[in-house]
Amino acid sequence: MDIPRIFTITESAHRIHNPFTPEKLATLGAVLRLEPGTRILDLGSGSGEMLCTWARDYGITGIGVDMSQLFSQQAQHRAAELGVADKVTFIHGDAAGYSADEKCGVAACVGATWIGGGVAGTIELLAQSLCANGIILIGEPYWRQEPPTEEVAKKCFANSIANLCSLPELVASFGELGYDVVEMVLADQEGWDRYEAAKWLTMRRWLEANPEDDFAKEIRTQLNEAPQRHVAYTREYLGWGVFALMAR
């Protein structure tokens, strides 16, 4: 079981697989006012940076589930590196339908809401693992500016304009699902640069090391197009944020 190889090539050097910088991730942990010992479930935990740094900085414990074998291994290494291997556990597996044995104070899905079939389904899934008055974290993209054409939406890795909504619409949708939005931290263009531009050097180095690989042609095409695509589209049109929710 694994995710498509393109991601494990282009994001192999990422610690955070979304447009948050380490500073934004620390801000999110701080604004949640986490008590030491808070249990956190993270579905689609990637390379584990959120749980590992919050275990170090705020004394939380955590369980992460991720379908990428590479990212799950990297998460375990990161936990050892930060001295929190006794506080966090990373499970390599499909998080669809996953619920924790013990209820959690925070249940998160940060940039992987397809796991529950979209935002509403993911909130429902996370709610199964949540204590009363616990916090759900949803990391989700939105249109920072609405694209003028469907073609522009596709350049932003969205299937269509209708696939994403504006920030006010996204925030309203949480209310419609019966949740208070109790905090939020939004990514900025610097964060998008870190997420997207970090892929370019990784791709370049990978091409040097793997010239004969079946994937080399695909990676070469992506590297040719990615910087222009980023500055013309993603950076301008896409927003992203993490929203903290509590059931009304």
Ligand code: SAH
């Ligand atoms: N939350 C992490 C990773 C976001 S990227 C971070 O912010 O850094 C999306 C992640 O979802 C990837 O790590 C990918 O491997 C994982 N993923 C995709 N489908 C999944 C599934 N069905 N179950 C568990 N993880 C999944």
